[in-house]
Amino acid sequence: MPETTTERVLRLLGLLQQRRTWTGPELAAELGVTDRCVRRDVTRLRDLGYPVNAAQGVGGGYQLGAGAALPPLLLAPDEAIATTVSLLLAAGGTVAGAADATLRTLAKLDQVLPPRLRAEVRAMAETTATLERGGVQVDGGVLMRLAGATRDRVRVRFAYARPGGEPAERDVEPSGLVATGRRWYLLAWDTDRDAWRTFRVDRIGGLVVTTWRCSRPPHPDPASYVHSSVTASPYRFVTTARVALPLDEVREMLGPQTARAEPDPEPGWTRIVAGADDLEWVVLRLAEIDAPVELLDPPGLRTAAAALAERLGRMAGDRGRS
Structure with missing residues (x-):
């Protein structure tokens, strides 16, 4: 035809x-x-x-070009469903006001989609619920300004609040934003420290976007750098263990803000690197894995496992006593 x-x-x-x-x-x-x-x-x-x-x-x-009016929207069926699902996920996310913005956007989609796609989008929206993810909400305006500064390669200044301390002024050259599912992070070159740093966006206040052009060195991959930072550097201990499971399977088990899975020299095994302030907490998490686990570093990790095993043994032995 x-x-x-x-x-x-x-x-x-x-x-x-x-x-x-x-x-x-x-x-x-x-x-x-x-x-x-x-x-x-x-x-x-x-x-x-x-x-x-x-x-x-x-x-x-x-x-x-960009237009002021939105004519009938050209979306394939899979694109319409993908857009709807993304909006619904955003409603339960960590950006302040996302739920209201989602409803407004879905209403606009309802007005401009063809009838058949409109029915499918409505069905998806009306039968899907989202749970709050429990993360700290951030200001969408701050995210947009940081994204714009990253795109335009200009410096930003802000007051950064560290736990238990007064906010400190930071002058940085932003390189990328990373969402872990619970929090938002900014990867930036800290001009005062001459080093790459990660910053939690919810702790950024008084953001000022300057006109100073960035001169930062080539940046690392933002997602990989933030993943490494949030699973290790903020904590008292950096622990290493290995588990007798394939790498892909372990990565599916771990959240991006919980631990880092890496290849192990021995086939069939995977290394897990995690940061923690309490070694027994790491032991408990590793004990949930239904596979052989070997504790590597630090030495205190084995001591914590032995102490925890002793207490669990006493708990199990108390059950039959009068």
Whole structure:
């Protein structure tokens, strides 16, 4: 069946959403039409309210601009469901005001989606509940400003509150935001300490975004760096153990803010690195794993396990006494 004009225009809109700039010949080749036909279809999109910009010369082409009005939304069924699920998850998240914003966004989706997709999105929204994750909420405005400073490569200043201490002024060059599921972290180059640091966003106050350009060195992967920091450096002890389970299975068991799973030299085993202020707490968590576990570091980890085993033994022995 030949493609209708409406179907072709929708395909053109999808292409413009996929890439920043397309030349006329590129779009014509993708759609299987002439350059003249592309120009007519671009005009049709503009008539529908989509701001399609066109630039002449080398490096020019068509690109979809930002518009004030939102015409009928072009989403495939899987994209509509993915958007809805993401919004519902955000409602139970750690950004202040996310629940109200989610309801407003879902209402806007309901207005612009085609009838069939609208019904599917409504069914998903009406039959899904989210539990609060128990994390500390952060200001969405602070997140947006930090994200903008990271994108624009400019310094920020803020007062950072450390546990049990007065807020200290920090001057940093932001490199990335990382969400662990319970908290938000900022990876930044601390200009006073000449080192990479992680900062909990909920402890940031008095944020000032400057116009000073960043001169930071090449940054580490934000997610990996924050993962390593929040599972080790803030704690009194850094513990290491290994478990007789594959790496992928152990990673599924551990939360990103709880511990770090690493390959072990021996096949079939995985190393677990975790930070803690109480060694017995680590022992208890490791005891929940239904597989052989070997305690490695620090030496006090084995001592804590022995003390805990002795107390558990006494508890088990008390059951039959009168």
